[in-house]
Amino acid sequence: MEYLLMYSQGTDPQPWDPAGQSIGEWVAETIENRTNEYGERLRPAEDTTLVRVRDGKVLLTEGPFTESKEWAGGFDIISCADLDEAIEIASKHPATRMGTTEVRPFMVWPDADPDSFVVPLGFAERPVKGKRYLMLVCVDPSGEKGVEDEVDPWVERWDTAGVRLFGEVLRPPADGTFVRTRQGKVLVTDGPYSEAKEWIAGLDVIEVSDFDQAVEVAAGHPMARSGLIALVPAWPFDVDGDHAAREQREASEWGRRTEPAVGATP
Amino acid sequence: MGSSHRARRGGDALTSDRTEQAAGLDPAVSAAVREAYESEWASVVATLIRVTGDWDVAEEAAAGAFERALVTWPRDGVPRTPGAWLTTTARNLALDRLRRRGVEATKLKEWTVMDDRHGPGDPAQQVLADPDWDDRLRLIFTCAHPALSLEARVALTLRTVGGLTTPEVARAFLVSESTLAQRIVRAKAKIAHAAIPYIVPSPDALPERLDGVLAVLYLIHTEGYTASSGPDLQRLDLAVEAIRLTRLLYGLLPGPEPAALLALMLFQHARSATRVDALGDLVPLEDQDRSGWNAAEIAEGLHLLAAWPATARTPYRVQAEIQAVHVRAGRAADTDWWAILARYAELPESPVVQLNQAIARGMADEPAAGLVALERLEASGRLAGYHLLPAAQADLSRRAGHVDRAAEFYRVAIELAPTEPERRYLVRRLEGLPSPLISEID
Incomplete structure (x- = not known):
């Protein structure tokens, strides 16, 4: 089984808790035991851009799409035997001690090759050649009806161009599980689901030369018409660095847009 | 089906x-x-x-x-x-x-x-x-997996472990069959799609997961012991089912926690025949005919408590011991309220525990002492809308001889009572109050 771990603040955010594994230790351990396929820290919600295509026009909005402050600060894609193991892995991540981690299974296709993974093998060794974005492919009731949802031409085009690194469909939110670690206890719940009408149905990771290309890629996805694409810039950092010092250093970054203004069209 | x-x-x-x-x-x-x-x-x-x-x-x-x-x-x-x-x-x-x-x-x-x-x-x-494991234990733990909603856990446990049909479970929880069926379908889909394993949790995870199983069983029992809605005070079929399932769990995984929960359920169930009169009206503990209590269930409960060391003060253990004090008393007047009061202090703090603690104080000590505690609780607003708070204030006021105040509290409690038998009981209490003394009418 493969799961997406999405780290967000949740409803009862806690201060940084130095007890337990650091991010560096967690990453090292999960790479060592081969459960960790890939992960990124993500830019703050203000730096997210929602891409919708309506009536042939590309519409850009500043994210996040929900009214709540819920936004993933990072994610990891893991591979393990079952949900209990996924919960255990998630429970040790420092973000789970500070916030809430959603554990969402990826779709298992009936005809899937059992040896293939969401993240291609050897991906970690691939040098970073451009800017990486997480494309969250979302269901949005405001989307156009009857859109041809054949995604293969899009996948093929951007795979060939070396832009789309990988991607996969997720199981719906109802199959997700929420994990928090508080005072060493692992708290598991089936919710709360976000009240938002939009929900994440899948993801792709792309590597582009600049923001404009990211928008071009996102806008070409059939779900940009029938739903929406949230374009979230990766925010690389040194996983072994001191968390408190990093937070202080980056304090001014939070809540400040670094991408083109709202409404810009490529 | x-x-x-x-x-x-x-x-x-x-x-x-x-x-x-x-x-x-x-x-x-x-x-x-x-x-x-x-x-x-x-x-x-x-x-x-x-x-x-x-x-x-x-x-x-x-x-x-x-x-x-x-x-x-x-x-x-x-x-x-x-x-x-x-x-x-x-x-x-x-x-x-x-x-x-x-x-x-x-x-x-x-x-x-x-x-x-x-x-x-x-x-x-x-x-x-x-x-390695009895398959029934795998089933019990999977049905009570915390990644499922509490409602789904209860429905799945009754349906799959208990063998009740979907219409039976729906009737027991007063929801439509389609709602209940949908709940079970959803839960099974999540078990399959999120890959919830069909296992007995590892020793590390076992204590916490066992708590989760006990919570589901206790919830089923509680719904049977005091129905949260509907025309009847008790739904004994649910209470009986909860006891059967807890007995099954205890047989498969003997330990102090399931023993304590089973004892607690048995003590409560032992009194079920005397908790309601012929008209379906609630009979309070002190007025119950103690010869009508189920001696075999009480004996089994006491035996379960004696079989395990009293050192692990889990909430179920403490609550079972409180019930044991009640069932041991030959007459209501013999109840050792000081022992009960001491045990409430061991329970994790919650408004409902504070309510019971205040009642126990009023019974052990002077009613006035309990009333002071209840007043504080009322002022905190933490039990706003809960009928048992004014009902307790009414009862202790009555015991203290404050008839007017008692009447006032009964009227508030009657407004809030969730089931018909509880409402009727409170009305009877109100009507049974002695005529106020002249000096108190003013």
Whole structure:
């Protein structure tokens, strides 16, 4: 089984808790035991851009799409035997001690090759050649009806161009599980689901030369018409660095847009 | 949903559709089928789920096996080991079903191998038995997995472990059958799609997960002991089912926590016949006919408490001990309220615990002492809208001789009472208040 771990603040955010594994230790351990396929820290919600295509026009909005402050600060894609193991892995991540981690299974296709993974093998060794974005492919009731949802031409085009690194469909939110670690206890719940009408149905990771290309890629996805694409810039950092010092250093970054203004069209 | 047959010690509303089917059979055979349903259903389903990995196939096949028993047992006699007969029959039915559905030959072959490994010969010996854990424990823990909603856990536990039909569970929780069916379908889908494992948790995770199982069982019991809505105060069928399931859990995983919960349930259930009068009205503890309490259940509960060290002060243990103080008292006046008060102090703080603590203080000490504590609780606003707070204030005011204040509190409590018997009880109390003394009317 493969799961997406999405780290967000949740409803009862806690201060940084130095007890337990650091991010560096967690990453090292999960790479060592081969459960960790890939992960990124993500830019703050203000730096997210929602891409919708309506009536042939590309519409850009500043994210996040929900009214709540819920936004993933990072994610990891893991591979393990079952949900209990996924919960255990998630429970040790420092973000789970500070916030809430959603554990969402990826779709298992009936005809899937059992040896293939969401993240291609050897991906970690691939040098970073451009800017990486997480494309969250979302269901949005405001989307156009009857859109041809054949995604293969899009996948093929951007795979060939070396832009789309990988991607996969997720199981719906109802199959997700929420994990928090508080005072060493692992708290598991089936919710709360976000009240938002939009929900994440899948993801792709792309590597582009600049923001404009990211928008071009996102806008070409059939779900940009029938739903929406949230374009979230990766925010690389040194996983072994001191968390408190990093937070202080980056304090001014939070809540400040670094991408083109709202409404810009490529 | 296949039909099936079970005996039920409490309530009869849930049983009619089952037992009618057995009518016309040799009473001895139909009793054997019912008994087998009660004792073997969970086992058969639990094993079939492990072997097939498919909850629906397992349940259908288990129900099918009981249907077949109704046909073959009268003809061929009741098998020597009904459980093994039922598991084998269900296994074969499940195989047929999967074959018809076109499950690949490799998977079916795995089964045959599994079957062979246990050796040929008497299938009654050990049909697909798991050497490590009783399959029923896997089933109990999976049904109570915290990744499922609490409602889904309760429904799934009653349906799959308890063997109640979907309409029965729906009736028990006063929701529509389609709502309940949907809840169960969703839960099974999540078990499959999120890959919730069919295991007994590892020793590290076991204590916490066991708490989760006990919470589900206690919730079923509580709903039976004091229904949260509806015309009746108690739904004994649910309370009985909770006790049956907890007894099953305790048998599979003996330990102080399940023992304490089982004792607590038994003490509460032992009084059920005297908690309601002939008209269905609530009878308070102090007015209950103690000779009507179930002595066997009380003895079993006391034995369970004695069997495990009292050192682990878990909430169920402490609550069971509080109940034990009540059931040990020959008359209401003999109740050791100071012992009860001391035990409430051990429970994790919550508004409801504070309420009970204040009542115990009022009973142990002077009513006025309890009233002061209740007033503080009222001022905190933490129990706003909860009828038992003004009801307690009314009762202690009555005991203190403040008739006017008692009447006032009763009227508030009556407005808030969630069930008809509780409301009627409070009205009776209000009407039974002594006429106020002249000096108090002003």
